[in-house]
Amino acid sequence: MPVALLALTLSAFAIGTTEFVIVGLVPTIAQDLGVNLPSAGLLVSLYALGVATGAPVLTALTGRWKRKTVLLTIMGLFVIGNLLAWMAPGYEALVAARILTGLAHGVFFSIGATIATSLVPKDREASAIAIMFTGLTVALVTGVPLGTWIGQHLGWRATFMVVAVLGLLALIGSALLVPRELRETAPVSPRQQLQVLTHPRLLLVYAMTAVGYGGTFVAFTYLAPILENVTGFAPGSVALILLVYGASVAVGNLWGGKMADRMGPVPALSWIFTALAMVLLVLTFTMSSPIQSVLTILLWGAFAFGNVPGLQVYVVQLAERFTPHSVDVASGLNIAAFNVGIAFGSVLGGAIIERHSLQDLPWIGALIVLLALLLTRFSGYLDRRQHNTLPNESAANPDPNL
DSSP, X not given: OOTHHHHHHHHHHHHHXXXXXXXXXXXXXXXXXXXXXXXXXXXXXXXXXHHHHIIXXXXXXXXXXXXXXXXXXXXXXXXXXXXXXXXXOSHHHHHHHHHHHHHHHHHHHHHHHHHHHHTSOGGGHXXXXXXXXXXXXXXXXXXXXXHHHHHHHHOHHHHHHHHHHHHHHHHHHHHHHSOXXXXXXXXOOHHHHHHHHHOHHHHHHHHHHHHHHHHHHHHHTTHHHIIIXXXXXXXXXXXXXXXXXXXXXXXXXHHHHHHHHHHOHHHHHHHHHHHHHHHHHHHHXXXXXXXXXXXXXXXXXXXXXXXXXXXXXXXXXXXHHHOGXXXXXXXXXXXXXXXXXXXXXXXXXXXXXXXXXXXXXXXHHHHHHHHHHHHHHHHHHHHHHHHHHHHHHHHHSOOTTO
């Protein structure tokens, strides 16, 4: 594999860390800036909205730029955003910095796969993408717990400073290692992009992604307050529990991908969403016990992100069938749908805290995941119906060339 992939992997690590580390810092930031927990949780929501906006809009606006130019520009934007977060004098400035960083995140994952595949032969493209996304998985396992520990002991601003340094190293690595001339893809016309945005089957998968992910983030956004205020853990223990969660996520990602390959996306997603809803429901009753809550969180991590490979494969399969000229755009929009779900889930979680309590977050999240399960089963029904009608259509309309 080309050494340039290391620069992309480091970029993915830095970006994944800055997105999810805020979960472990919500109580710390809320106390330091004098805001309530729902307001601190908005730092997750607004970042995700920045990602959801940046992925389709900025990727389209930079469609005619050289890929390396776009990469260096967005990594520069990422570094600036984290430096602004480090220097933020108050809550409003931190919100602006998070939105700016989210915009860079959205573009990176839209073009990162394209750049990774352009570095290798055709038969190694999937491996190249997997290596790049390893950075995101490693961020959940190590970057988020370490960033949480730094924020709790040296102040949350220090976390953003460290992430900015990581982003700068990734920027320098990309400038030195990524070739100037990359295999470019043809820009997608506005009409082709509109097809992806309006096709009912693709919209259904985007809804599955947003709702399924959103159900998880109703509770995950406020995991640190749950552990501190309900379970009774000391703040210093949160980073260790996030490490356990991250390790479970890494295993769940691999397991979810193999399950989708073996069973097909819809059956795999049906099992995963069912298990995820059950685990969230169980957490409602185990969160008051330190041992039981950690065991439940371990299971939660395995299922919470195990749906990612299946959802991404499924949207590509449907795009190849219904919008074959816009597969990359469809895949990028599914990344945006993940972040719409994160924003929706964290906002809803904040509203639940204001009106009810932290204990209500998991079971409400479970109900939302059940809605994702229903959408998945409906999409599978449409697949089966189309498959059953294809032979009849072929018989009624035989090919005149045969």
